[in-house]
Amino acid sequence: MIVSNLELVFGKKIKNHLGVVQGSSVRAKHAGRDIMAGLKNLVGGELKGYTELLQESRNEATERMIEQAKSMGGNAVLNVRYSTSSIAAGAAEIYVYGTAVILSE
Amino acid sequence: MTAITQFVLLVLLLAIGYAFGRMAEKKHYKRIINEEKEMNVLPAISTRLPPENKIYEQQLVLGSVVVANDYFKFFTASLKSLFGGRLNTYESLLDRGRREAVLRMKRQAQSLNAELVFNVKYVTTNLNGGQKGAMGVLEIFAYGTALTPSHK
Amino acid sequence: MKYQNIQPSEGINSSKKNPLPDFLVLLVGSLITIAIVSVFLAYSMGWLAKKIPFEKEVLLTESFEHYFDEVDNAELSTYLNKLVDQLMVCSELPTEMEIKLHYIATDQFNAFATLGGHVFIYKGLLRRLKNENQLAMVLAHEIGHIKHRDPLIGLGRGAVISLAFSMVLGNSPNLLGDAGLLTLLSFSRSMESHSDQNGVEALMRCYGHANGSYQTFELFKTARTELGATKPILAMFETHPLDDDRIEDIKYFAEISNISVAGELTPLPEGFNGWLK
Numbered sequence: 001m002i003v004s005n006l007e008l009v010f011g012k013k014i015k016n017h018l019g020v021v022q023g024s025s026v027r028a029k030h031a032g033r034d035i036m037a038g039l040k041n042l043v044g045g046e047l048k049g050y051t052e053l054l055q056e057s058r059n060e061a062t063e064r065m066i067e068q069a070k071s072m073g074g075n076a077v078l079n080v081r082y083s084t085s086s087i088a089a090g091a092a093e094i095y096v097y098g099t100a101v102i103l104s105e
Numbered sequence: 106m107t108a109i110t111q112f113v114l115l116v117l118l119l120a121i122g123y124a125f126g127r128m129a130e131k132k133h134y135k136r137i138i139n140e141e142k143e144m145n146v147l148p149a150i151s152t153r154l155p156p157e158n159k160i161y162e163q164q165l166v167l168g169s170v171v172v173a174n175d176y177f178k179f180f181t182a183s184l185k186s187l188f189g190g191r192l193n194t195y196e197s198l199l200d201r202g203r204r205e206a207v208l209r210m211k212r213q214a215q216s217l218n219a220e221l222v223f224n225v226k227y228v229t230t231n232l233n234g235g236q237k238g239a240m241g242v243l244e245i246f247a248y249g250t251a252l253t254p255s256h257k
Numbered sequence: 258m259k260y261q262n263i264q265p266s267e268g269i270n271s272s273k274k275n276p277l278p279d280f281l282v283l284l285v286g287s288l289i290t291i292a293i294v295s296v297f298l299a300y301s302m303g304w305l306a307k308k309i310p311f312e313k314e315v316l317l318t319e320s321f322e323h324y325f326d327e328v329d330n331a332e333l334s335t336y337l338n339k340l341v342d343q344l345m346v347c348s349e350l351p352t353e354m355e356i357k358l359h360y361i362a363t364d365q366f367n368a369f370a371t372l373g374g375h376v377f378i379y380k381g382l383l384r385r386l387k388n389e390n391q392l393a394m395v396l397a398h399e400i401g402h403i404k405h406r407d408p409l410i411g412l413g414r415g416a417v418i419s420l421a422f423s424m425v426l427g428n429s430p431n432l433l434g435d436a437g438l439l440t441l442l443s444f445s446r447s448m449e450s451h452s453d454q455n456g457v458e459a460l461m462r463c464y465g466h467a468n469g470s471y472q473t474f475e476l477f478k479t480a481r482t483e484l485g486a487t488k489p490i491l492a493m494f495e496t497h498p499l500d501d502d503r504i505e506d507i508k509y510f511a512e513i514s515n516i517s518v519a520g521e522l523t524p525l526p527e528g529f530n531g532w533l534k
Contacts, residue, residue: 004163004250005224007153011160011255043125044175044198045133046205047242050232051171054244058167080165082248084230092232092244123277134267141264148262156258181276184283187290193279197271221260 001066002076002103009076009103018072018100023065027057028091054092058082061094074100122176129175130197137204144211149222149249156221161252164217168210169246171232172202179241195241202245203227210247219251291421295414298421302413306406311354311374314409318373333360333532337378340389341396347462348400348455356400362533366480370399372408380533385476389523390469394456401455407448453503454510466520471507474500 002009029050069077080098087093155161174182178194185192207225214222228246267273341358350356357375364381371377376399386392402408444452453470460467478500511518 003165005165006155006163006250043122044173045129047171047173051169054169082228084228084244086230086232145262145264148260150260181280184287187287193272194276200271
């Protein structure tokens with residue numbers, strides 16, 4: 001499965017556009033991370049716990065999008081875009097979408 | 106008495122925030138600049154259309170960082186909100202975050218032996234969910250398509 | 258086509274300038290702004306308080322009135338209330354205002370007036386009084402606060418200062434937010450002086466002289482020394498005028514108003530100390 005935010009694939013032709021596929025994942029940070037982050041908040045800098053949390057969340061959202069594309073019979077997702085929104089304090093939604101396509105040689 | 110202890114606490118928090126925050130910032134900038142120079146061999150380009158003269162393998166690469174401001178920055182910002190104007194302290198925080206995110210994205214591309222990263226996009230999110238008066242926690246996320254020369 | 262990344266110059270999107278000088282300017286600027294706004298609002302509070310009818314102020318305290326103790330000694334109660342009634346007339350208290358006196362049977366050397374015309378007096382203070390004139394001075398002083406609407410003004414000022422601080426510090430850190438509460442029920446020095454003057458005038462009207470007025474504050478002075486209270490470092494931080502200054506001020510006020518501070522003292526009723534259980 002090729003996933004890309006370009007609108008083409010090198011050396012291949014897009015045979016069929018299958019529509020928009022999307023993946024979303026909402027995660028909340030947990031208390032332990034929150035306490036560490038609270039301390040870190042005094043001195044600033046990177047909050048590694050949160051960085052990892054959102055990375056996991058983003059991977060999950062991407063997986064879900066790929067799953068959708070597979071279920072539609074696609075073999076690539078193109079023009080992928082990400083967005084993040086903070087739903088409540090401590091919870092964020094990661095959303096990813098793109099176009100599922102069938103490629104031919 | 107409580108007012109005095111609170112005042113002392115405030116001054117202490119400001120001093121800690123300032124000292125550590127500034128030290129960390131200096132160190133971070135130094136590292137970012139060095140790594141950027143090193144990573145310039147792998148250009149990140151924000152145009153949509155890739156080169157047409159060569160065949161590449163393509164893969165999405167991501168880089169993200171969650172940054173928080175220190176107490177000094179937070180306090181300065183709330184003072185500044187009375188008068189308005191340029192918030193230097195936040196600008197540098199965001200600047201550091203963006204550059205760090207791109208570096209991480211490039212490092213992922215490097216591990217794929219990529220030559221270029223195309224169509225780079227940034228997403229910035231405030232993770233405090235609009236909580237009023239809360240200190241800033243931001244996620245900066247950069248992504249693009251890594252192009253690795255194809256050997257097929 | 259060639260693709261490359263060239264390192265741009267530093268300091269375009271962010272400045273390396275030390276933020277400290279900027280911060281200090283901001284801090285001083287904010288403090289001045291807060292001070293100006295607070296002083297303005299606090300003064301207008303004095304004007305505003307007089308526009309609020311006294312009944313509205315009473316409504317504020319009505320809900321927790323049942324927490325206040327009643328004077329449990331009938332003789333003490335009758336005596337104190339009679340004295341308060343006389344002093345209300347002598348203080349020329351507007352007719353819509355009413356004083357509700359409460360007695361607190363603890364050893365603190367204190368008396369205070371608060372919202373809704375409530376005046377509290379402690380056993381520790383009553384026990385030390387030497388004659389009725391001194392008691393009248395304390396009560397007339399507190400009645401003066403009620404008459405001038407000082408508790409309401411104090412509340413308003415406290416709220417304004419809290420507001421000013423929360424404006425600058427944001428809502429989240431409660432740091433310094435309590436500063437407003439500190440001033441919530443304390444009166445300014447000028448309020449205290451005005452109430453002292455009310456006391457002197459009320460004594461004059463009730464007893465024909467103001468003997469006993471400044472002596473009351475001599476009692477405060479001795480009580481403070483006995484308790485080993487440290488002298489405040491700076492007079493401006495003390496809302497109650499320093500005892501010595503206060504005694505001088507009262508004497509001076511009596512002199513310029515042609516009120517004699519000498520005259521026959523009225524003793525406290527017999528068995529007064531026995532009522533204070």
